[in-house]
Amino acid sequence: MTHDKQFDLYKRVLARSRPYWRTFALGIAAMVLYAATETALPALLKVMLDGSFVDKDPRVIHLTPVAIVVLFLVRGASDFVHTTALNKVATGVVLDLRRALFDKLLQLPTSYYDNEPSARVMSKLSHNAQQISPIITSALITIVKDSLTVMGLLGYMLYLNWRLSLLFFTVLPVIALVIRSVSRRLRRLSGAQQTSMGNMNHVIKEVIGGHREIKIFGGEAYESRRFSDVAGGLRRYAMKVAATSAANGPIVQGIAVLALAAIIYYAALQSQSNALTVGGFVSFFGAMALLLAPLKRLSNVNEPLQRGLAAASSVFEVLDAPSEPDDGTRELEHVDGRLQFVDVGFRYPSTERDALSSVDLDIRPGETVALVGASGSGKSTLVSLIPRFYPPTTGTILLDGVDTRELKLANLRTHLALVTQHVVLFNDTVAANIAYGGHGDVDEADIIRAAEAAHAMDFIRALPQGLRTQIGENGARLSGGQRQRISIARALLKDAPILLLDEATSALDTESERAVQAAIDNLKRGRTTIIIAHRLSTIVNADRIVVLDQGRIAEAGTHQTLLQQGGIYARLHRLQFSNVE
Incomplete structure (x- = not known):
């Protein structure tokens, strides 16, 4: 990620705080006030030393303690206000992002879930969204408050003695170079760390979902090793982040201390020629000492900042993903239930052959049509095209003579009911x-x-x-x-006037199957029904049976007609019932 993209990403996160701009502005104002009090400390120190101990001014002697108390009261109040205000903004932004992410998940097409592991999506919603919070709290507080503090202290040091200040300024480019190098490494490591977190969640989800299979097939040792590998990888990245962040502070401080030693030596020489008062020297040295802490925090801000930006990138990646196409403008209040497939073809992305090819099928209102065929013949794909879970690659699907792409998705799906063998x-x-x-x-x-x-x-x-x-x-x-x-x-x-049944009785025992089959038979009256059938005994009374083979319609007719033809259906029927016998 380039510096410009990183900056744009940060601006995009901060733009999310617009609904909380009053609270945000209050926090920024409190940070500015806090930074001002930081600069006021060494200035007050100079007045106190020169006025009290050198000039013996009674007015300074009496007012200085009061000024110190007031100064620290203001510091404490401003610290509380900006910390509380920005945390309120951050928690609001995280909540808004999670809501936006969840709403986006409801709008994403089925193809997105086919390609993206669910555990990784869950990790973005739960873990990554939370990692954005420090961008608005600790990182922003450090960037704004400590930057203002550093500028204020440097300005005061220039005011006191520009020669000594120039000595200190010589180390700033070196510090900036160190911070930039560290930030690149932290950004790369943070992205890898979040990917590892998603992989670990994926393994956990699979173990929870497949605990029965793991137990029965003795997969405990394998799953334990698999989890240990991904958890170990996550730990390695965490240690690299920790080591890089930990090394950053001492390096920056070491460079600053070298400059500090040179400055102290030069200041001592100036004090001998009375070019610098005792109060001025102590105040300058105090300002320099106060610089070290904000410089350290600024050098260490990269870890939460880069982690937050990497998390924000993954979150916005989901938010920017194209939603399920819904370009339809028409609505049908009532449908008779006629479905027409006109030269329909479909190919899944990254596959070399069509799942469906040149499918022409006209289903009359109230007709029950069963789809049969070997696994991979295109039965489920054909049914998935009706509610527009996938758009046809070629051809048109008509509902009561209207292209389903012209209908609003919500309206189209209002007319459909779905029962699958994988019950949710x-x-x-x-x-x-x-x-x-x-x-x-x-x-x-x-x-x-x-x-x-x-x-x-x-x-x-x-x-x-x-x-x-x-x-x-x-x-x-x-x-x-x-x-x-x-x-x-x-x-x-x-x-609904149209029923889509994917082997709806597959999980039932014989007695329950008969009862539910009777209920479905009653339900089908006056409704268009499409049944994906694996057990041919459940569809012998269908008005029409359509046999799919390698994505094409190979045969169509009633149960008896297809048996007499002696084709694919007859072979499937013979194999199935010979197995039963």
Whole structure:
């Protein structure tokens, strides 16, 4: 990252504090006041020494203690105000960024989640966003307050004795060169450290999600080694950051101390010729001593600053990612449910062959169409194009004669209900998971009706708190069949005119499958239904069965017609039922 890009990134972070500009301005004003009191200290020291001990001025003797008390009261108050104010701004900015990130995650296309590990995305939302806070708190306080302090003290030193000050100024270019070199290394290390954090979170997430497979296949030692590798890598980067940051301060201070020693020697020579008073010498030396602490903080500010900028870069990378395309302008209040695929083709990015090619399919309102074929034949891809999870590479998909790209995404998806074999439930109550399929407030009676239709109420009543039972992460406290039936109840409650079913009965036992199949049969009446079928026994009564092979429609017809043709469907049917026998 170049210096200009780094500066632009910092400006972009600070621009996020615009809603809190009053608090931000108060913090900056308090920092300016604090820096002024820092310069006032050596000036007050000169007045006290020359006026009290040399000139014996009684007015100075009486007023100096009062001035010291007032000065430190002002310092304490300004320190409290700027620290509190800027922390309030920083926490507000982090909260706003997290909200913006979360809202962006809801808008990102499905292809983004295909390519980006979820743990890395989570790390950006939880860890990286928090790392931006020091840019507005500790780093900004150091940059503004300590820079003003250094300028004020240097100005005062010039005022006292410009010759001695020029000696000190000779070391500033050397210090600047050291700080620049260290900042480059810290920026590089901070980016690598955050990438390692994302990799570690990814391993943790996989272990938590696959704990059953790890146990049954004896993968504990392998996963332990894998975690140890990524955690060790994170520690190595952390140590490199710590070592670089720790070396920065002593180097800068060492250079400053060499200059300090030369200045003390030259000042002693000047005092012998009465060119410098005792108060002036002590005040100059005090100003120089006060310079060391802010110079050290300025030299060390690179660590939190570069870490924060690296985090900000990763956060804005998500915020700047293109959202799901939603260029549609039309809305359909009611649809009959006719779907037409006209010469539709699709290819996933970074693949060499089309997932779908020249698909022409006309599905009539209320028709039930089953999609069958071997794995990788394009069934799921075809269904994913309907709600525009992916845009077709070629061709057009029409809903009631309207190109789906002309419809607003929210409106298009209002007319669709989806049930997949990989059930997704939320860590909430049974009622809340079913009500997820409704619009706005849903009556409990509607939830119960949907659950009854999905043949789920029997087991729901047996739960400890019925509909109010917490089901755990992704329904962990329920069986596979129970989770599937809640998912079906959710789709039933939405009451959409088009149903997309991806082997919706795959997780059910035989008895439950029959009950749910009956509920789905009732639900299908008057609705367009597309079923991805792996078990051919579930779609023998479909109005039409479409066989996909390598992304193309190979066969289409009823169950009996396709069996008589003796083609791909007949072969799949024969293989499946010979296995059953």
